[in-house]
Amino acid sequence: MKLITCLWVFVFLLPGFSGFSQSNCSIQRYNTLIVEADTLVAQRAYSQAIRKYASAKACQPQKAAEVDRRIEKVFEKVNQERIKADSLSKKIGEEQKTTKAALKKAEKLTKFFKFGQEQAAWAYDIESGYFSVIDQNGNMLSRSIYQSPGKFSNGIAVARANNQYVILRKDGKEISGRADFMAEAQGGYYLCYDKWQNTLLLNRMNGDTVAEKLVATNS
Numbered sequence: 001m002k003l004i005t006c007l008w009v010f011v012f013l014l015p016g017f018s019g020f021s022q023s024n025c026s027i028q029r030y031n032t033l034i035v036e037a038d039t040l041v042a043q044r045a046y047s048q049a050i051r052k053y054a055s056a057k058a059c060q061p062q063k064a065a066e067v068d069r070r071i072e073k074v075f076e077k078v079n080q081e082r083i084k085a086d087s088l089s090k091k092i093g094e095e096q097k098t099t100k101a102a103l104k105k106a107e108k109l110t111k112f113f114k115f116g117q118e119q120a121a122w123a124y125d126i127e128s129g130y131f132s133v134i135d136q137n138g139n140m141l142s143r144s145i146y147q148s149p150g151k152f153s154n155g156i157a158v159a160r161a162n163n164q165y166v167i168l169r170k171d172g173k174e175i176s177g178r179a180d181f182m183a184e185a186q187g188g189y190y191l192c193y194d195k196w197q198n199t200l201l202l203n204r205m206n207g208d209t210v211a212e213k214l215v216a217t218n219s
């Protein structure tokens with residue numbers, strides 16, 4: 001009831017609204033105002049429509065109940081459109097989030113799916129969120145279990161698996177043990193720590209195999 005009362009106060013204060021019958025206001029004039037107001041509602045010009053209804057009500061006060069029902073329907077339409085707009089805004093927000101997530105995945109695909117002069121590259125698996133080694137024909141050469149892969153160079157690359165680093169060959173085979181730390185050093189070597197925290201130098205041997213050389217121990 002409070003809402004309806006407020007609406008009527010709003011209508012009463014509209015410019016041109018009067019509680020008294022307009023002079024020389026015929027039923028024909030009333031019908032014309034109603035038609036004009038209905039047309040404005042169809043055009044979604046709600047404020048103008050309400051003013052027309054208010055004028056019609058002043059023209060024929062005995063038609064007040066009929067006009068009031070039309071005005072109520074206008075406010076119902078306004079409320080429905082507001083709800084629809086809120087729902088659409090929420091949907092757009094969700095779609096934007098989905099689009100951003102898809103773009104991030106696409107960035108991963110394009111970032112790592114590059115062969116260059118190499119015969120192997122990394123392919124990102126959208127479902128699992130991990131990488132696998134593929135050849136130039138798109139054949140998967142390893143399982144999709146790797147993260148943070150490095151680019152292939154001279155037939156080998158470094159990636160992480162189960163939070164440890166490992167060297168892979170262009171055919172998808174792991175050619176080193178897994179280490180907690182690994183970094184490329186000069187001369188074709190990789191510096192790494194094994195599970196006992198021993199420091200090792202790995203010689204990549206042109207991607208064929210890796211020879212390990214103990215540099216220091218943790219004893």
